[in-house]
Amino acid sequence: AQSVTQPDIHITVSEGASLELRCNYSYGATPYLFWYVQSPGQGLQLLLKYFSGDTLVQGIKGFEAEFKRSQSSFNLRKPSVHWSDAAEYFCAVYMEYGNKLVFGAGTILRVKS
Amino acid sequence: DAGVTQSPTHLIKTRGQQVTLRCSPKSGHDTVSWYQQALGQGPQFIFQYYEEEERQRGNFPDRFSGHQFPNYSSELNVNALLLGDSALYLCASSPGGSPLHFGNGTRLTVT
Numbered sequence: 001a002q003s004v005t006q007p008d009i010h011i012t013v014s015e016g017a018s019l020e021l022r023c024n025y026s027y028g029a030t031p032y033l034f035w036y037v038q039s040p041g042q043g044l045q046l047l048l049k050y051f052s053g054d055t056l057v058q059g060i061k062g063f064e065a066e067f068k069r070s071q072s073s074f075n076l077r078k079p080s081v082h083w084s085d086a087a088e089y090f091c092a093v094y095m096e097y098g099n100k101l102v103f104g105a106g107t108i109l110r111v112k113s
Numbered sequence: 114d115a116g117v118t119q120s121p122t123h124l125i126k127t128r129g130q131q132v133t134l135r136c137s138p139k140s141g142h143d144t145v146s147w148y149q150q151a152l153g154q155g156p157q158f159i160f161q162y163y164e165e166e167e168r169q170r171g172n173f174p175d176r177f178s179g180h181q182f183p184n185y186s187s188e189l190n191v192n193a194l195l196l197g198d199s200a201l202y203l204c205a206s207s208p209g210g211s212p213l214h215f216g217n218g219t220r221l222t223v224t
Contacts, residue, residue, distance in 0.1 A: 004155075032211055043117075043203055044156070044215040090155050094211040099169045100146065101205075101212060103155030 002027045004091050006104035013081050014112050021076040021107050023091030032094035033074040034101065035065055039087045047089075050074065061085070086111045117142075117206050117216035125222045126194050134189040134219045138206030144168075145187040146212045147179060150201040162187050163209070191221075199223045 005024045013019050025031055032051050036044040048059025055067040065076045074091060088108050092101040118137045126132050138145050144163045148156035158171035162181035181187045185206075191198055202219045205212030 034211075036215070041217075041220075043119075043217040044205075046213055046215075049211075049213075092155075098158070098171075099144075099161050099211075100158035100171060101148075101156070102158070105153075105155050 002093065002095055002102050004093055004102055004104035006089075006091055006107050008107045009105070010108045010110065012110040012112060015083050016080050019076075019078045019081045019085070019109070021089050021091075021109070023074045023076065023104060024072050025074065025091070025093045026072065027093050027095070029096070031067075031074075032096075033065075033067060034092045034094065035059065035063070035074075035076050036090045036092065037061075037087045038090065038106075044090065047076070081109075081111055083111045083113060085109060117204055117214050119202075119204050119216035119219050121219060122217070123220045123222075125224060127224055128194055128196060130194050131190065131192045132194060132221060134191075134202050134204075134221070136187045136189070136204030136206075136216060138185050138187070138204075139214045142206035142208050142214070143185050144207045144209050144212070145181060145185065146205045146207075147187070147189045148203040148205065148215075149173070150203055150218070152200070156203055159189070194223045196223050 003026045034049045035047040050057045088106045091104045146161040147159040150156040160170040165181045176192045178190045204216045
């Protein structure tokens, strides 16, 4: 079955430190992959998406993600975290059959000063 | 340009009641999808509407139904509410295909 795994429920990083959030997916066809961010009480904001082409994708707010087919991964990175990045991050795969996004359980990012 | 708007923002209902949630898609978007996000979980797909028809449906009971209007806005109806229906309900819109823009959601509490 199609699924998305985000192994880390919580991650705490110091402000200014680098960040990597992990995402692994299980999907038989070529995946369309997404990262969303959700602040408390808010909806989902799209950070970046991968459809095809260059496996390193740039997004908003200084985030990037790298698609690695051999590892079925789509990890999110940021070189220097700001306190305002504290939020919950969701990785998702788009299933063309079903026209739906399948989400991971999310990773809560805490930023300490 | 307004994004996806949802109303109401919060709602409290009693078990057994019925509820209607509303969504206006981003301008130019004709496809609306609904997701349920329980506390501490990722969103789960409920269904998708396109051209006023339910195009796809997730693993939700028939108590969950929807509608799309000619102006592409949409409603989500839930009958016979259960405590487990308490969640954040998210609407997403797109010009077909994968949903790219989400609203801020409606927080439903069932007591």
